[in-house]
Amino acid sequence: MDQSVKSARRVLEVLEYFAERQGAASADEIRRALGYPQSSTSVLLRSLASLGYLSFEAETRRFRPTIRIALIGAWLVDEAGRAQDPTKMMRHLSTATGDMIVLGTEQGMDVVYVKVLQATNPIRFHMRQGARRPLCTTAVGQALLSTKSDKQIGAIVRRVNAERPADASPLSPQEIIDKVREGRKLGYYLTKGTVTPGAGVIAMPIAGLGDHPPLAIGIGAPIYRIESEHDRFLELLRKEVRQTSATAS
Structure with missing residues (x-):
């Protein structure tokens, strides 16, 4: 380097x-x-x-x-409007769940977690702020892909495959497109144990950020909590994302 x-x-x-x-x-x-x-x-x-x-x-x-x-970044907050500040959403979700809250954006073929609020529950996982995860196979990544066309998603998957190690199984562009489509219908994205064994994430894209790059917000927790609290987590996420969209409109 x-x-x-x-x-x-x-x-x-x-x-x-x-x-x-x-x-x-x-x-x-x-x-x-x-x-x-x-x-x-x-x-x-x-x-x-x-x-x-x-x-x-x-x-x-x-x-x-x-x-x-x-x-340095104060003008970005002013431009987006404080009511649409994603960190406010994160604080609300953190208080309501006690689990890890992540905010991700696309960078190349990865998701970069630009902001992480660590969990306070006794059983929890840790994610370093600035960590990178695969764009195509994570809940936050697929939420970000949902803002793109099928053609754009297919191109990203093919690029990922071109740079994967020779002994790694290639991703299916159609399977990733289908997963993104399914998430659009459901209104959220969910992965379990994809990157970290025993950990799951439920995520949604954030609308109403104007000219800013797309962001997605997610709740990360042990899989048993993702399953037992699924409906509550989903409603909490929907409430925060709805409020942001309503403010933007």
Whole structure:
């Protein structure tokens, strides 16, 4: 990987780490969480501090983001309208379920979880913010595919197959298209144990975000909770998505 690309990726990973932590952290805590070498972690954090994106608390030797980070994206929130802020939906769902809430967007052939609210229930799964998952075979990914035409979905599946390892079974474009169509009829997408054994996700696309890239929101939980709470989770998701669509219209 090109060194400049690697450095840029690390900057964003540090910012995503703080977004999930929501508090100050030492260089060693950041290094261990992200798996960086000690020397490069210190250089990176000092550079971000010198540019005004992080502040350094000398007494505790901990870093924290400055308001400059929030101001960079403030115009996006204003443009979409606060009533349509997806993080508000996530907080409502997190409070109502105690399970993990994920917000995903498409990036290449993957879903990137741009925001994750970790579960508070005793039995739970953990997802790192910024994690990537397959677009075609996950609930959040299929919810995002539902915004595309069959032709576009088929092209994506063929591209995925072209880049899969030689010993991996190819995906069927028609099967993926059929799954997306079925989800459109049902109004939601559900996968169980597709990526993480024992874990399931129920997801829906979010409408009414204007010119912003499509987003999908999902509830992730142990499969037994997905099954036992299926109807309640579905109604909670529908309520939040309906409110966003109504506000947009």
